[in-house]
Structures are given as structure tokens and as C-alpha cells.
Amino acid sequence: MIDTMRSPTFTKLIFNNLSFYKAANLWVFAAVTIAAMAITGALFIGDSVRFTLKNRAVGRLGWVGSAMYAVDRWFTAELGLRLRTNLNSSLPNAQVKTTYAIKLDGSVAKPDETGRANRVNIYGVTHDFWNEKGREKFDTLPPKNALINQPLAEHLNVKPGDEVIIRIKKPVALSFELPISLQENAYVGMRVRIHAIISGKEMGNFSMTANQLPPFNLFMKYDEIAKAVDKTGMANLLLCNLDSWAISGGRTTNLLTESLTPDDCGIEFRLVRDNLAELRSQRVFIEKAVCDKAVALANSEKWREVFDTNAIFILTYLANLFSRDGKQTPYSIITAANEPIVPANLKDDEILIIRWLADDLDAKPGDAIHVQYYLPDAGGKLVEATNTFRVAAIVPHELPWFDKTLLPEIPGLAKAESTQDWNLGFPLIHKFRKKDDDYWRDYRGTPKAFISISTGKKLWSNRFGELTAVRFRIKNNQTNKATLRQFATDLVKNCGAASFGYSFEPIRANSLIAAENSQDFGGLFLGFSFFLVVSALLLVALLFSLNIERRFREFGIYMAVGFSHKDVAKLVFYEVFAIITTGAVVGGIFGMLYSKLMLQFLSTVWREVSGGMDWEFYGSTASFCIGVCSAILCSFIAVFGTIRRLKNKSIKNIFQQGIAAPSVTADTRKSNPFRNILRTGIPMLLIALGILNAVKLIVTRQFSGAEGFFISGVLLLSGALMILPTILRASSTASLGYTGMTSLAIRSAARNIKRTVLTAGMFACGFFILVSVSVFRLDVGKDVKNPSSGTGGFDLIAECSIPVIKDLNTEDGLNNYGLDKSSVGNAFFVPFRVKEGDEASCFNLNRAVRPRLLGGDWRLLTNRFTFSMYEQKINVNSPWELLNQVSTNYENGLEIPVVPAIGDADSIQWSLGKKIGDTIDFNDEFGHPFKIKIVGGVANSVLQGNLIINEEIFRRLFPGESGYKFFLIECRHSDSAEVAKTLSRAFSDYGMEIVTTVRRLVQFNAVQNTYVGAFQILGGIGFLLGSVGIAIILFRNVLERRNELAVMVAVGFTEKSVRRLVITEHAIVIIAGIVIGIIPAIISLLPSITSESQKFSLRFVVVLIMASVVLSYIWTAVASRMALKTRLTDALRIE
């Protein structure tokens, strides 16, 4: 309706135009909406993924901001209260909350063994652990009942009321890796009832690592777990609500140290006998740092009045055998010490023996005695060594030698009543005689021999410590307990919390960082939606151009009445601005729906990418604005050319052109023979190169080199598109002979070569990209047994909750677990120690901040896997050798060790966001910082998710991580399924899970293949949308040629046959495009086609071809009907 009361203005003209051309504008609006929807939707997906991961992280942790998980160190339950008190005093506004707990690794199984879950976190917690929601269920938890989280319940298929059996490794003071530790198979089994299933909102999915998939958790009351593992009153997990800013730095670390007592650190300073005090550790061996601090403390001003400054160092060990001249004394205690026990002048190869031993071996001073013992730190292997000493003297059965207190509290030994009760981590192969048993009964662990402390340290100090006791003589009878306790307390303060392996990790901050830096799904879906966006923008350009060209006469009138070019361009600009802006805003709103749909796909059809997680929608204002603005900008770029053309056209041309413009633009350039040769020669060369390259690769059977075939495809595609104009030109000028509809159609297609090539090219390129992207689908490959493949030549991967100590490559080691070499088919094991961390594989969308570390013997991996990248500055025979190259950085005056690591190349790049040479900050078990440096990456391997470092270095950094929890297994002489079954049975108590390397690779590959599939599906939709462009081009073609088509009708063609001609002409173009696209695509996919695993999706190609053809036919039919709606002969009348 025109407002008759107001004068028409420029603005009114714009609104008039928008209203009048609303049908045409609606199509442009729709195309902009689609583009904006795809762009904004993709950004919303990125927001949603980050939002969900953050929510999961926060929900998972509840109120907990930081955690101190001591693994195998145990502190008193009261430490939390002391720390809280100290923190609240120091930070009065902080309202600090702490709680203690026990966390152990275990497995849970149904009593009938129909279901088993390994790698379960068994928590013993108190009421304070829970948030409000979780507390309700916990407070009603009866004895011998447990709460489990949803994932565990689903895995086991259990419900409240069902019974399960828990198996937990019993914590011991001494690492199982030490020969003198207990037997490895010390477990606690408990039968409990499931009281309730605890949800994520109730803190049921509590985890200290930033993994998106919740762990398996089982919760019981603290007292029950503590009693079961003999740790009543102790804990190994301390949780605090403070976030990292409060915890990090010296202040809170000092407060933690202030809160520690000797009991928390497992150290004791006790009176041995009159005037002799001794420092001991519950862990048997005392760390060097603690020993040094003790000596320094005793020498301090405060304590030198109390103690003699000359400390007595003691290192007591177990000798398997003393022997001399055929005489043998089995399993005896030997002590290394300094004065007064061992004289200073005792040489390194000399030994003092007690009278009892001298008599037993019939030895006298000067005789040689052989001492056999197991190396203390041989990584779980029993490696026996023998040293020969010369008897320097025979000492009487008196102090200071004949002293049973020299034996530390070795579990399994110290409290044994008789030699029959000994419980050590190795079989006792030497027989005890009655006299041995009598000795033990009468004198317990009284040492039978003594060597110098320096020799003892060389032989028996290990990564757990270098002494078993430090003694001080007390001056002036100052022997009261309070004084001794004070010394121990002062020692703890001097050592600091980190020395005992106590430090808080800012787990909430780490989780939020990991979520914030997660996989960029926004960018990913922008990539997936690339074709959709490009097609939509192409439609915007085509539709807008068509609309403008239909209005050229109108623009001519504007100029004829005095509007300048600029004015007309402005008019058009304002019109299109209104359309594009509203379209983009509406598209942005639709983007919510698009992203919700994609999130649904991520949870279902594309579940491999996200582990089947349910995603919560979240769209930020920033993403909405960016998406809408991007769509506006891109749409303007799409229409810019048309507006610019309009601005640059002369008025005369504007009047003359438009719909009735001649289809063929006169080529006014002079004919150039050189140009003609180039026009034909270059494309022929490209085609020839493409064919030759493909033939060469086929003949030499290089089907693994996908890139070569892809290049062939690209060359063929480029050449074919470049030669198409020449073919069209030739067909348009050649004599037709008998003229049929098809040849007429070909001629017509050749009229506007540029437009025809553009259309065919669009189809060809789109087709080629969508089909040949399949080359990026990952395949396990044919030769999985090849050591250079992604499996490393291994058949199985095994992971345990409870570490395996013994060497499974030895008969003895296997025997320990009821196996032998034949039962495992002579399998070869490569074991790894594990320091748990964030999953750094494609299964974890979070950024891995502290990835999982594996410590392994790199020599066992030589020539395994294929490196796609490694540090080449250092000259080594094998990149695995790079794991030896430890270096040092200096930061803030501190020496920071830099430890080399090798991982899977894709993990390094995508999960860690790192490259060769980059470093990651870590802390060792004692809280000392070190850096992991990426020195190599292997291609498409089963090592995804982990970083491998040298085992020796691992043991130094994390001595508390005993044993091996990760294995690569090569089944040399038997079926891997059988081996897997045997191992699963034998290690069921260890919670061993075994998967084939092929299956693991397939699981990893499924993620990337899902990405490729998503790209193809979304791209296919976009490609098909782009086929609407063909309809627009047809519409335009027909309207331009109405007159000539009318003449055809006038001379006798039916309108139906004219329509058929038009459709045929465009069908030829489409088919040409598909053929030009499909042949190079197939060539580029030859490696996939010939692959046994058939990763090439023929179905997708067939569906794409059929959909393209069908849809294109529909568009052309509809467009031709619309364009030829009015009687053609009416056009003649106008003429």
C-alpha cells in the first residue's frame, strides 16, 4: 500500500522495491539464512562442547578445588583438620573445607563372574566428601554396602540390592618391586551390596583427571575400607575446596608443611636404648634428602646440645646366602654402617662377621666370604649378585653389633615368629636348617655380618632411599619422648611437604583449562559445513545476480532520469543490505536448531567422536554475533561483484543487456595461435601426467601411497576442466551433419562457454572433493603384524588396575602368576610403568593438560612403529634412542630436568596441541618440577593417549609407581585370542583388560573416519543444495533466449520439445561435470578400493551420484517450467 499522504522518497523507493520483488528477494533471503544457520550453528556447537565439558568438569568435582593424592603414601586422617585450621587462620575469608579419603585401584565383579569391571576407583569416604545431593544417599549407607556410579552400574548391569565382589590391592609400606617386600598377591576381597546408584550431580563421577568419560567409581564408608586395608586412621587422599590461586605458591605449601606431623610422613624418631635415638621410616628406606636433613638438623644450634653430631648411618639388607668353601648360611641379615658399628678403616672389600657366622662357615679373619643377594631395584626382576669380601674381624655377640634393632620393620619379615612365617616377594630356594630357625627364634633379625656404609650404599641403596636408619647418640640423658618427637617434627618442617611427596594439584583449574582448550568443534563443524555455506553463498550470488539482471532496464530508467551510477548502486546496496541482514539474523536464530541437531548426531550417529556423551546446548552471544556478522560479510562479498558490475556498466549497456542480452559475448580479442596452443597443450599435459602417475603407481603396486593417487586425481580434474572450453568451442563450430535434439543441445551448451564450464566445474570439483576425501579414512592396513605398522607388530594391549611386578618375559616371572612360556605361546611382553593422567587420545575431547606417562625400555621398541616426526638435530640410530637424551633447563635459578617423550603423532598434535620440541610442565613424586619434551611422534598407532619416557627416568621421577600396568604383547607362536584368554584368567585379580591392537586401532580410526563421514554427509547436503544453482542458471538461460525459443515454436517445435531441449542441454552439462569429477575421484581412491578392509564407501558415491542426477533433473524441470510459463510466441510480439 502506498502512503498517499507522504511524498515518495529514496527510502520509500527502497521499500517499494523490496515489497514488489519480495518473491525474488525471498530466495536470496533463504540462501543467506542457510549460510548464517550453518556458520552460527557451527559456532554454537563449539560453545556447547566447551560448555558441556566445563559443566562436566565442575559437576564431577563438586565442591573440590584441589587434591593431594599421595598414591602409596599415607598420612593421618587428622591432617585435613590441621590444614583447614591453619588455612582458615591464614585466609579468614576463604572458609576452607577439607576432607580426607582413601582411594585405591581395584576391580569389581558380579559374584557369578558374568560381569567384571576393571580399573575401578574404590573410595573410602566420609560424610564431608559429598555435596548436599550426594550426602543423602551416603548418610543412609549401611555397613557392607556401597554406592556405585551410573557408568559402573551400566557396565556391570547391576542395580541397588545386587551384590558385587570388590578386589583391592592391599597397600604395603614397601614397594612390591623390592625383593624383600611382601609377596605380590596381597589382596583384599570384599563382598558388598549395592545400596544405591549415585549420579554425576551427586558427585558420583568424581575424578581428578580431565577426561570427558566418567570413570568407574565405587564408594564405601571410610571406616570399612580403612579397616579392610589396615589403614584405620590413615588416608592417602586429601581434598580441599580452595582453587589453585590459593594453593599454589609458597604460602599454602608452607601451611601444608606446618600442618604435617611425623606420623603423616611415616617417620619416627625413637629411643633404641639408653642414649641412642634412631630415625626410621615406615617405608623401611629413608630418602636421601630426609637423611641429609636429619643430620643437618642434629648439627643445628638448637639440637647440637641434645645430640652427638656424629650420626650413625645404617643400611640393613637381606643376604640370600653367605658361602665359603662349600659351606653355606642361607637368608641372613647384613648391615652396612659407619662407626662405631663398622670401623672407619674397614675397606670396601672387607667384612665383619659375628661369631655365629664364623662358626657356621668355619671362617677366620683373612678368609674370603661370598655374599649373594638380590639387587634391590631391578624393576621387579630377581637379579642376583654376588660380592666377595675378606673377613676383617670376627665380632662378639655384643653391642653394637649383636643388635636386633638394626633390622627395620620389613613387612613379612620383622614380625615373623619363625622362618616358616617369612613372607617375601621371592621364593626361598635355600633350605633353612634347624640352626637357622633357632637363630631366628632367639635373635630375630640380628645381623650376622657388617660392611662399610659406603659399600652398602653402592650395593643396596635404591630409588626409595639410601638408608634404613640414622642414629644419634643423646647427650646428657635428654631422652624424654617429647624431645624426640620434637626433633621428628622439626625434621618434617625442615624437609617440607614436597620431600614426602605431598603437594596439592589444582584439579578444578586444570579441568577448566582442559575444557576451555578442548577440541575446537566450532572450527570442525565450520569445516564440515563448508560445502553447505559455500553452496548457500553461491546461491546468494547467483540469485542476486539474476534478480539484478532482470531489473537492468529499471536501473537504466533510474540513470536516464538522473540517478547517478553511485545512486543506483546505493539503492541496490540498501535493498540487499536489508535482505542480507534480516536473513543473517534469522539464520543465526535457526543456527540454534542446526546446532541442536548436530549435537544430537554427535550423541548418536557420530558417537565415536564423543564417546556417546550427551551434549548440552549453549550458544554464546559472541558466537551469535560472529556468526551473523560473518554471514553478512560473506553474503556481501558474494553480491559485491554484481553491484560493482552494475556500477561500472554504461547506461547504454544496462539498457541493452539484462534478460534479453545476447547469450554469447562477442570475443573481441584477436585470435592468438600461441594462446590456442597453451589452451590445448597445458590441459593435455596435465591429463597425461595424471594418467602416467596413476599407471606408474598401479604397475609398481604402491597402493599404500594415497597421496600419489590423490595428486593424479587432481591433475586429471584440472586438465579435464581446462580442456572443456576447447571441446565446447569445437562442438559449437563443427558441422552437425544430421541435427538431432541432442546435438542441438550440445550446441546450446556451448553458447556460453564460461557459464557452462562454471556449472560443470562446480559439479566436478564438488564431486571430486566429497568422494576423494575418503582417502583420509584411516585403515588398520593389511600388514598388522609388521613391526613398522600402527600396531608395532604387537597383537595385544593389556592394562591393569593393580601393577604386575614380575618380568613376564622370564619363566620365573610367569610362574609367579601360575603361567609358563608354553601357556602364553611364548608371547613377548613389553611392559610399561604408568603415571596416570589425562587421556591424550582422540577419545578425550578435553585438552590433555597432564597426559598419561608410560615408562618403558626403549630398546624393546627399536624398529617398531613408524615415525612421522622426530627431532632430527640429534644423530641417533633409532628415534627411540632420543628417549635417553635428558637435558636441563634453568628457570628462576632452578635446574629443571627436561625429559624426552615419544607419543602418537596425532595425539601430540590434536590432543596435546603440541609439536616436536614443545614441552609440558610436570611435577615428580616429590613435587619437584620437570618438563616433558616431545621428541618424536609415531604415525597412526596404538600408542594414542600416552607419552612414553625412558623407564629409568620414570622410576627416578615416580618411585612410588611400582610395577607395570600397561603391556604391549606380541603373540609369536599362538593364537592371540587364546593368549588373551589365558592372561585374562591369570590376571583377573589384577583387573587386567586385554584388547587386540587391531581393535584398538579400529576404535581410534573410527573417530577420524567419523569426522570424514560427517564431512561427506554435510558436504553432500551442501553440494546438493548447490545444485539448485543449476536451476537458477537454467532459468536465466531460458529468459535470455526466450525470443529464439519462441522462433522455434513459431517454425513448428512444440513447447514440450523446447522444454525437453532446455532440460537436455543442462543435463549434458551436469553429466559432464559428474563424469569429470568422478573419474579423477576414483583414481585418487584406488588405494582404498584395493584395500582389503574396504574402507572406501561405494554406497556413498552411488548415493551422491544418484541424488545429484535426480535433484538436478528436478531443479531443471521445475526451472524450465517456470521460465517457459508464458507462451513463447508472446515474446515475438514484443520483438
Next chain:
Amino acid sequence: MGEDNTPVLILEGIKKAYRLSSTAPMLQVLNGIDLVIKHSDAVGIIGPSGSGKSTFLNIAGALDKPDEGRVVLDGEDILGLDDTALARVRNRKIGFVFQMHHLLPQCSALENVMLPAIATKDKAYIKASENRAVELLKRVGLGERIHHRPYEMSGGECQRVAVARALINNPRILIADEPTGSLDQKTAESLANLLLELNEKDGVTLLIATHWLEFANRLKHVYALREGRLFQQK
């Protein structure tokens, strides 16, 4: 509407050639045309189809530029003007009527007539032009059709609206290229009468290209365009 005997439009040595393809020779459409049109003149240009009448009128109406020659409108050489200045010339000094009316279908008769006024972007002027537009429509016999859209009017009526549009800004000259070409005989006569009336009664200077000899003969001066040159017939 201008002073007596003052040349409104002077065309000197106008030449224009086209080449249709790379191998075709240059086609000299206008081969040195000189023409002076004075105020209130009514000049007709006749010639067969393809003789270059439209080309000549486009050059005269500042819709195209010659290869050689001068075009002086109201004492100003317009060939040296930039796009904005030229648009202003077309807006203020020239009124153009085409063979097809080329009315904007989305605008009423009144709005179509006021289109040149809208091009000035002068709100006061636009407002003031509204009355003149109504007057012009009445003048061309369409006083009752002010608010009608083009599709509500006949071809002849639309062409009259086009004439009114061409006059809204009081141009110095009204150029018409085959204004009756798309009309039936009766309507064509009616339009021809209107143009002549505007010239005789209102002193509108006319330059009209036509192949309708009867109409041409009613104009004061008639030139035949042949072989790129003008030959005065009357």
C-alpha cells in the same frame, strides 16, 4: 522554459563506430553529425531501422558518448563531465522518453512521474514537485489515474506517464526515441498530438526519432539519418 533562439543543444562532428567481433570491420554508425537545436524547436530524426537513430539520440541524451565530436547542452560541454555531473544534467536538463514506457511497476503513476525529483534527494524539492507531478498528469490526461499502477493502465496511458516523467524537472529538451513505436495507431496518434501540443503550447523543445513519417512531417525540422550523416528534409 528557456530563452528564445538560444541553442539548447549543439552537436558537432559526432562520430560513433562499433566492431561486432574480432574479425568484423568497424561499423561507422555516425559519421560526423552536426545539429543545433534551439529552444522550442521540434526536431525529428527519421531513418530506416539500424541507421543509428537510437545511437544518435543516446549521445544527445547523455546516455552514451561519441568517439569524436562535441555535445554542448545549454552552453555546457557535457562530454567532459564526470558521472555525477552527467547524472545531474540528465536529471535537470534532459527528459527522455523511450519506445517502451519503462515505468516502474512497483510505483504508482504519480511516483513514476516524481522519479526524477526523487533523484535530486532534495526533500523540499521533492515535496514541491508533487503538485507539479499532479499537474503534469492532468496535462497528459491522466488526472484520474494518479495512484494507478502501470499494470492498471493501457500502453498508451503508460507512455503518457513516461512523457510526464520526462517533464517533471522542467528539462531544457525532451528527447524521445520512437515514442509511438510500441503503440497502436490510435494511441500513437494521441501521443503524437500530446507531444506536439507540449511543443506548440508549452514551448517544450523536442528531439524525436521516429520512422513514422506522418508524425515526422508535423515537426518543425526533419532530418534523415543516412550512412551516418544527417540530411535535412525539412
